[in-house]
Amino acid sequence: MSMFSQYLKYLLPVIIPLIILLLPSDSFGIVGLTLIEQRVIAIFALAALCWVLEPIPIFATSVVIIVSELLLISDKGLWFFKTPSPDLGHLIDYQTIMATFASPIIMLFLGGFFLAMAATKYRLDVNLARVLLKPFGNKPKYVMLGLMMITAVFSMFMSNTATTVMMLSILSPVIALLATKDLGKVAFSLSVPVAANIGGIGTPIGTPPNAIALKYLVNENSISFGEWMVFGVPFVVVMLFIAWLLLIKLFPTSTEQIDLNIKGKFLKTPKAITVYITFIGTILLWLMGDIHGMNAYVVALIPVAVFVTFKIINKEDLKRISWDVLWLVSGGIALGVALDKSGLAEHAVDAIPFGGLHPLLLILGASILCLVMANFISHTAAANLLLPLIAALATTMQSLLPYGGEVVLILAVTFAASLGMSLPISTPPNALAYASGNIETRQMAKIGVIIGVVGVLVAFAMLFIMNKTNFIG
Amino acid sequence: MEKINIICVDDEREVLESVSRDLDYFSDMFNIEECESAFECLALLEEFDEQQEYVALIISDHIMPEKSGVELLTEVAMDNRFAGTKKLLLTGLATQADTIQAINNAKLDNFLAKVWDPKELLQMVKELITEYIIEKGIDYEEYIEKLDAPTLYRLLKS
DSSP: HHHHHHHHHHHHHHHHHHHEEEEEEGGGGGGOOOOOHHHHHHHHHHHHHHHHHHHHSHHHHHHHHHHHHHHHHHSSGGGSSSSTTTTTTOOOOOOHGGGGGGOHHHHHHHHOOOOOHHHTTTTTHHHHHHHHHGGSSSSSHHHHHHHHHHHHHHHHHHHHHHHHHHHHHHHHHHHHHTTTOHHHHHHHHHHHHHHHHHHHGGGSSSHHHHHHHHHOOOOOGGOOOOHHHHHHHHHHHHHHHHHHHHHHHHSSOOOOOOOOOOOOOOEEEEEEHHHHHHHHHHHHHHHHHTTTTTOOHHHHHHOOOHHHHTSSSSSSHHSSHHHHHHHHHHHHHHHHHHHOOOOOOOOHHSSSGGGGSSSHHHEEEEEEEEHHHHHHSSSHHHHHHHHHHHHHHHHHHHGGGGGGGHHHHHHHHHHHHHHHSSSSOOHHHHHHHHHOOOOOOHHHHHOOOOOOOHHHHHHHHHHHHHTTTTOOO | OEEEEEEOOOOSSSHHHHHHHHGGGTTSEEEEEEEEEEHHHHHHEEEEETTTTTEEEEEEEEEOSSSOOOHHHHHHHHOOGTOOOOOEEEESSOOOOHHHHHHHHHHOEEEEESSOHHHHHHHHHHHHHHHHHHTOOOOOOGGGGGGGGHHHHHHHHH
């Protein structure tokens, strides 16, 4: 039996999509389901099973999705998948599917990666951390507050993982000095991943789920970089404060004094100064909205050009870009494209009687589902799977309008995706902190579950206020 | 063209001069620095770091007053800022304990015994510099005449 269940994670993602492909099209309960739509259901099932069971790396799943779409449902796919028939449906333009590799969302992230990489290479991150931590003195609880705030700010612009690695490397020699039984060890070790996960919510480039949400916030629902920060940053501040209170209450330290010793000084070479100016300039351009006519996606490519021109990022550095993260997001976008362009999304939503469901119940249910999923699978994969479905559902639900419409539903789910952090496997920052050996899983779970539930509630409250003040909806 | 440095460390003036004479082949494209102590070398490294210059290679003697070559290279090996800098220990008087330490802690790239064959030193340095340039993503074409071709092919292939 154990042998069998071991193979199950490889078998299910193959067998279930195949069964879906081979079933007669009237077995789905959707009247007039086309062959293409049926194949999209199979691809979606494949994606969901692969992202949940992880038989292959999660970014590989994304590539498999894109290639399956090209073979099964594109206008340049395999010949027998294109055989004309009255119930074939719409083949999708292959260029649209391939373009997901270079969608504006991907470019936004690429720009963010370049900024983060240059900042790390020219030690802007460590030097900023050194300067910003000074005012927090050496009382443990204020040092922790400082650490959490800086971690959160950095993870708004750098990846949550990279920020965690940097802060833990600063912190680990200090934690090592604490007494073995000191609960402060737990508090400090947890403070970094918690702050990094929360901080990612602050900007569209903070974490991939945010960028994926932007993909579905279009036309009258579109949100600029600056607008995102107007609600993202206050949310981060509130959650950070709650997390800090929890950490110092649950895991109080017996140490009187903590001295973080970060060495170094700001580099002053022409290249380093170019990095500083470009970093600040890009963020300012992002915050200015569209006064200058450029949107966030266009602005994101400016640092890319600057850094390669001045050899700040060279070809060896280029190889170290997290292409896997970019491809992971591409796969999610491709899944969304398939659901939308095949007509399946609209078709399915029409067929399933969501009309009777109370909109608040839908928002609550979808957020909790996303939160639970994000605790067990990658945040990005959870957003990749849920957001296209949620977006399709939201556009057709008139009853959502009084509560802020599509935007509220999408944002609630997106925030929930970032709040899944109760297990070491929930996020890479959690895994890294757990590796320190200072934390037990139940301690992480205690903080993670509280932050997750409280976070979703705070998000609801914030979205409610945003709707009442007509900021959205 | 980027400025790439090679640092030689030895407390004996004559040895230092002899090493740099042997490395004269590189002097038109690389900057060769001479230090008479580990401390001088560390100060120079700080300076290069501040200017963000590349330090491709440190060739150090082992037995020196105050701070030994192995201690110096261990410090360099632990410093993230000089990750990738190649380290060559040039010594005639290393005990087994020194050698063990040199390999385990200083992460030596090469070990050369005094008295050395100039040709052998030249070849070693060529290989180490080639590795450094490729690993750092520096444009190797500008330096290609000074690099070791077999090492270059091997690294570019992977």
